[in-house]
Amino acid sequence: MRECRVKDFFAAGNGSPRLVIDVEDLWVRRDSHYVLEGITFSLREGTFLGVIGPNGAGKTTLVKAMLGLIKPSRGRITVLGMSPGELKHELHHIGYMPQQVLFDPYFPVSVYDVVMMGRTCCIGTFRLPRRGDREVVQESIAAVGLQGMEGKPIGELSGGQQKRAFLARAICLETSILLLDEPTAGLDMDSQENFMDLLMRLKEEKGLTVVFVSHDVNILARFADEMVCINRTMHLHGRPREVLGSERLKEAYRCEFDFLAGKGTGGGEA
């Protein structure tokens, strides 16, 4: 019964790509002031959305609002055809990688245990991991290049390796949506490439819809299908070249520089 809301969502429709995420006039208040005002956009199945904006722009807030972790004061969010209240029971269909995982470095769990945590809700209450679960976990660990480190305590990994473990945890679900909050920040060049390769492969294989928050415009210019730029309000939404080339981007960042000037940004839309 739990599975059927999401299955219904994907079974319905007439062949055209469905709106997986639909945000309409979203206002979010934190403490006394609004940090998001009138955000509107929608995302079709299989789209890679890059989200940019200066520090404190409300990107993390937007992601958390999509997960139902923060209540909007106004507006509507629909994910997989469900309101946040209905989504509560289907959250295991969304892979989430927070910007920062605050954990105790002495917590006695291995990399394998951490990735298996991602499957907690897929396994279901009162159940133990089955063979399928263990295989998916192993695959995810291999996919992020941590094979051979399964048994290591999570606190003994480097920061970048920990990030990869948390990515493995986000992708080991039967997800249709990945919400990634600055997943490549702090990774070395090589790991970033591997990470993006892996992400694009997963996206193709599973038809994933990806929301990718990042300050790295190079990566987004290469891989994103669409981009939004927010700074409390919605400033831009469009193809990466349009967004990065726009005059209004400077307005959002309140500074003067050319986003497309750097090398490697001319690759255009992926």
Added chain:
Amino acid sequence: MWSYGFVQRALVGGALIAVTCSLLSFFVVVRRLAFVGMGISHAAFGGVALGLAAGVDPVLSAGGSCALVALGIGWLSRKGRVHEDTVIGILFVSAMALGVVLVRVANAYNLDLMSYLFGSILALSWSDVALIAAIGFLALLYEMLFFKELLFLSFDRETAIASGLPVLAVDYGFLVMLSLVIVVSIKLVGIILVSALLVIPAAAGMQLSRNYRGVMAVSALAGLASVLLGLYVSFHYDLASGAAIVLVLFALFLLSFLASPRRVYVRRRQAGG
């Protein structure tokens, strides 16, 4: 010593308490609930005093006061504005103060009260042992059924909530189980000392293992050893059983600390520069 009925009861009940408390202690330690455990157990003092004053079974009234304080801690700290440790600091001293007043009213400053405070090897009846077994079974069943949820929530609360875990059931469930276990343990271990059994075993386990399976195995062994050894000492030297158990437990913790591979690693690093 083994032929005495009260020793047999203390041993069986003590072994059950030891295993239950030490297996719960893992989550008490990793979720930083050591002070919560202390708060709940001290709240039992108010309940015991109420029972003695009103002529009700003190275990019943203590159960009520512990569960109330446990839920109060969960509820007040969830409402925000006040930190969990502040809430505990408010609730448990209030319950204890109430206990002191009630004890005076009932004129119950007697041996009975002392045995509730520090535990007595003479205290358990077979029906107490049966109650310990039932509550212990319930608590361990709960921990087993919700183990992966508890682990996820303890490790990374935010992502656990974002993945749709039943947070309330897991959080409050654990607090309630904790208070039930504390209540049935106080006759043998004592109100003041029972929280040690909910902290030290896992702390010793964390010294010796870097995986939760190992931690839990070590803590169960440490808990069991301390209770059995503590009861032996208590019988031979006529000491309060709770105090004897805690001292043995502390010695075991020191041993595990000295033997810890982590500590050796630190020392070598310092020596190496």
